Amino acid sequence: MNQNNSCQYHPDTLTINAFAAGTIDTAEGLCIASHVQQCAECKHQLNQLETVGESFFMQPSQVLIAKGAKEGALKAIRQAKQVKPAPRTPTTSSSVPKVLYKWIPNGYDELDWQTITREISTFDLTKNKKGTKVSLLKVKAGAHMPHHRHSGKEITVILQGSFSDEDGIYSEGDYLVRETHENHSPIASKDKDCICLTLLDGPIELTGFFSKLLNPILRLKHSA
Amino acid sequence: MTHNTHRSLKDDAEIHQEKTWLAAIAEKQDETAFSELFDRYAPKIKAFCLAQSPGSVSLADELVQEVMVKIWQKAGLYKSDIASPSTWIFTLARNARVDFFRKQNRHQSDITTDDIYEELIDESQDLFLSARQNQQKLHITRALDTLSFDQTEVISKVYMEGKSHSQVADELQLPLGTVKSRIRLALSKLGVTLGESL
Structure with a gap:
């Protein structure tokens, strides 16, 4: 996705601070990176927060280096292959952020989406043993997402299209955090299917009458 | 902790020198340049690892080697007009340390730092970017001395x-x-900060 400066919702300074210091779980880091890559403002802030880290890193210290360590390093580099700078990838119309190329090499259409309802499908990127899961969520243009309640923290980064809920309108690049047990009901905008990157700490619970029928399926998917 | 002693501002000549070494590594696989950078940075990397895991000396030695090899391998990717050598090396050390300790934590996901921290540099088409960043760096370094003990401690x-x-x-x-x-x-x-209310 090309960098744009129109993001309205950003990770807060403390989140970027933790990201710059490397103290954040890499699953959450993937969501932050997907936003930062599209947001000039946050990219700049990240660079500054890394500079703060560098100031501490460069403090003089009394640490001694083991004998033979340099010889060992020299030996190692003689066997190591140097990385050549990659040629600039031609800009395509694809809105996939570079950090997600590993999982989405050929655009969203080529993914093996799993259908949840006629209007909603998902694609799982990764999950850890604690139960944190990162997935893509695709909602048909104009579709109501079912009312849902989170049983854990949820992060959403909008990759394509836009959606709105009781609190506002969110568009490409926006980074949203919802805490446990907030209840909300987003609607995808009419002009385009909405694709989001989502991180879930616990399974979503649907709260609408018909949707309740889907709960066991979603939970199953979450623990699968 | 006294602030004035531990952060001497590097002068431009020194930064320029380190940039030259990185370029020599990238272009000519220059081992002498590597050796110079090793002398400067190996103690920093080791101290950085020991700060997180005091006592793990052999682990810290391992990390030193790993980061120094990364410097060698990635010197061609370093963009001298965007980041100072020390900031760039700090990010390599940070990433290596994260991956090191991540491997020991079975709850962590399989996403590596290479997956998330690449491509996040400020590449705005700004002719004065380098000068502006030097200014900001200078500002940050100076302002660090004005932090209280409590603030320095948490950071x-x-x-x-x-x-x-x-x-x-x-x-x-x-x-x-x-x-x-x-x-x-x-x-x-x-x-x-990004103009957030405190």
């Missing part, structure tokens, strides 16, 4: 000891909110 625990905000709160026996506002206040003194 150092986050960056050097690699502790999450809640780990810092546990260790200092402070409410998480106190730690967070202390960090926010410190960062705003450094001029690196």
Whole structure:
């Protein structure tokens, strides 16, 4: 996705601070990176927060280096292959952020989406043993997402299209955090299917009458 | 901790020298340049690892080697007009340390730092970017001296000891909110917040 400066919702300074210091779980880091890559403002802030880290890193210290360590390093580099700078990838119309190329090499259409309802499908990127899961969520243009309640923290980064809920309108690049047990009901905008990157700490619970029928399926998917 | 002694501003000549070494590594696989960088940075990398895991000396030695090899391998990717050599090397050390300790933590996901931290450099088409960044760096370095002991302590625990905000709160026996506002206040003194209310 090309960098744009129109993001309205950003990770807060403390989140970027933790990201710059490397103290954040890499699953959450993937969501932050997907936003930062599209947001000039946050990219700049990240660079500054890394500079703060560098100031501490460069403090003089009394640490001694083991004998033979340099010889060992020299030996190692003689066997190591140097990385050549990659040629600039031609800009395509694809809105996939570079950090997600590993999982989405050929655009969203080529993914093996799993259908949840006629209007909603998902694609799982990764999950850890604690139960944190990162997935893509695709909602048909104009579709109501079912009312849902989170049983854990949820992060959403909008990759394509836009959606709105009781609190506002969110568009490409926006980074949203919802805490446990907030209840909300987003609607995808009419002009385009909405694709989001989502991180879930616990399974979503649907709260609408018909949707309740889907709960066991979603939970199953979450623990699968 | 006294602030004035531990952060001497590197002069431009020194930064220029390090940039030349990185270029020599990238272009000519220059081992002498590598050796110079080793002398400068190996102690920093080791101290950085020991700050998170005091006592793990052999682990720290391993990390030194790993980061130095990364410097060798990635010297061609270093963009001298965007970051200073020391900031770039700090990010390599940070990533290597994260991956090191991540491997030991079975709860962590399989996403590596290479997956998330690449491509996040500020590449705005700004002719004065380099000068502007030097200015900001100077500002941050100076402002660090104006932080209180408490503020320096929390920031150092986050960056050097690699502790999450809640780990810092546990260790200092402070409410998480106190730690967070202390960090926010410190960062705003450094001029690196995005105009958020405190």
